Amino acid sequence: MNQNLLEIKNLSTSFRIGEEYYAAVDDISLDLKENEVLAIVGESGSGKSATAFSVMGLHNRAKIEGEILFKGRDIANLPPSKMNKIRGNEVSMIFQDPLTALNPLMEIGKQIGEVLLLHKKNMSKEERRKYSIELLERVGLPRPDRVVDQFPHELSGGMRQRVIIAIAIANKPELLIADEPTTALDVTIQAQILDLIRELKDDLNSGVILITHDLGVVAEMADRVAVMYAGQIVEIADVESIFVNPQHPYTRSLLSSVPATDHSEDRLHVIQGIVPSLKNLPREGCRFKARIPWIEDAAHEEDPQLHEVSENHFVRCTCYQHFYFKEKSKGEQANGVTES
Numbered sequence: 001m002n003q004n005l006l007e008i009k010n011l012s013t014s015f016r017i018g019e020e021y022y023a024a025v026d027d028i029s030l031d032l033k034e035n036e037v038l039a040i041v042g043e044s045g046s047g048k049s050a051t052a053f054s055v056m057g058l059h060n061r062a063k064i065e066g067e068i069l070f071k072g073r074d075i076a077n078l079p080p081s082k083m084n085k086i087r088g089n090e091v092s093m094i095f096q097d098p099l100t101a102l103n104p105l106m107e108i109g110k111q112i113g114e115v116l117l118l119h120k121k122n123m124s125k126e127e128r129r130k131y132s133i134e135l136l137e138r139v140g141l142p143r144p145d146r147v148v149d150q151f152p153h154e155l156s157g158g159m160r161q162r163v164i165i166a167i168a169i170a171n172k173p174e175l176l177i178a179d180e181p182t183t184a185l186d187v188t189i190q191a192q193i194l195d196l197i198r199e200l201k202d203d204l205n206s207g208v209i210l211i212t213h214d215l216g217v218v219a220e221m222a223d224r225v226a227v228m229y230a231g232q233i234v235e236i237a238d239v240e241s242i243f244v245n246p247q248h249p250y251t252r253s254l255l256s257s258v259p260a261t262d263h264s265e266d267r268l269h270v271i272q273g274i275v276p277s278l279k280n281l282p283r284e285g286c287r288f289k290a291r292i293p294w295i296e297d298a299a300h301e302e303d304p305q306l307h308e309v310s311e312n313h314f315v316r317c318t319c320y321q322h323f324y325f326k327e328k329s330k331g332e333q334a335n336g337v338t339e340s
């Protein structure tokens with residue numbers, strides 16, 4: 001893994017509600033290397049998709065601040081004419097729901113052809129068809145010469161997702177963003193699709209941002225993990241550190257809902273509550289504070305920062321040092337040191 005393919009610096013993405021803008025993504029910084037998989041995890045509403053859409057330039061009316069450096073070039077706020085040249089070409093996205101991402105009235109081959117037309121203008125109609133069939137074969141669809149003339153409703157969910165992937169890789173993207181790519185699929189198909197994404201990433205040497213709330217998928221696929229809560233990154237580290245040595249109470253809470261973590265004592269200690277709505281996000285202090293009211297105020301920082309707790313392992317707010325699950329009595333804590 002070499003130089004940074006993508007560097008997000010102090011990105012904030014804000015949506016207008018009434019008269020004011022509210023940041024759904026609030027000052028986040030991330031980087032991604034070639035052939036690396038960075039998973040972004042967090043509950044619904046934590047800002048994962050808003051981050052991905054910012055990179056793809058897909059927000060219509062959002063205010064985007066900060067830098068999104070793709071191969072060193074800032075692509076945040078590029079005019080549509082310039083972003084259209086990058087999107088679907090060097091940077092591509094696999095969406096969650098193939099039914100809504102595909103046009104129900106258009107044959108699969110034509111849908112692939114549209115992306116090719118945008119970026120490979122000198123390909124003839126025959127060449128586009130031939131290449132579409134090759135792509136469908138590459139993503140493991142049986143009888144690609146038939147699928148190319150079919151409509152989305154004639155395919156199963158897993159086949160449709162393979163078509164979406166074929167479209168996403170048509171122009172050999174260097175950066176691939178997969179937003180919950182397997183959520184709509186049943187478990188055996190999920191595993192096949194994940195294998196396919198990994199294979200294609202290796203073939204193309206692409207960097208992948210994988211957005212998911214499924215920690216099984218993360219364990220399977222990711223090299224590094226960023227945990228988002230309420231628009232901020234609360235923990236970021238390599239995948240092993242996240243699973244073996246999670247620090248932030250939110251990360252530990254997410255992991256405790258997964259069987260088979262090493263944190264057997266943490267099991268069933270799921271923290272109640274949800275991410276507050278955008279308008280009601282706490283903007284000062286530790287955003288997770290309200291969900292761990294049994295932790296004393298002094299444990300939190302006034303202006304929580306990311307702390308490097310070990311090499312390349314960052315955690316937000318000092319509360320991680322004093323965190324314990326509610327059911328445990330404080331007496332069981334070793335002088336405020338994180339239980340694990």
Ligand SMILES: Nc1ncnc2c1ncn2[C@@H]1O[C@H](COP(=O)(O)OP(=O)(O)OP(=O)(O)O)[C@@H](O)[C@H]1O
Nearest residue numbers: 015024042043044045046047048049050051277278
């Ligand atoms: N276009 C929009 N206008 C106003 N608010 C928005 C818009 N898009 C997202 N939001 C809000 O921004 C916050 C973050 O949303 P986002 O979709 O990024 O979350 P997420 O972590 O991807 O959740 P999910 O897993 O459900 O997709 C939420 O409070 C959401 O309601």
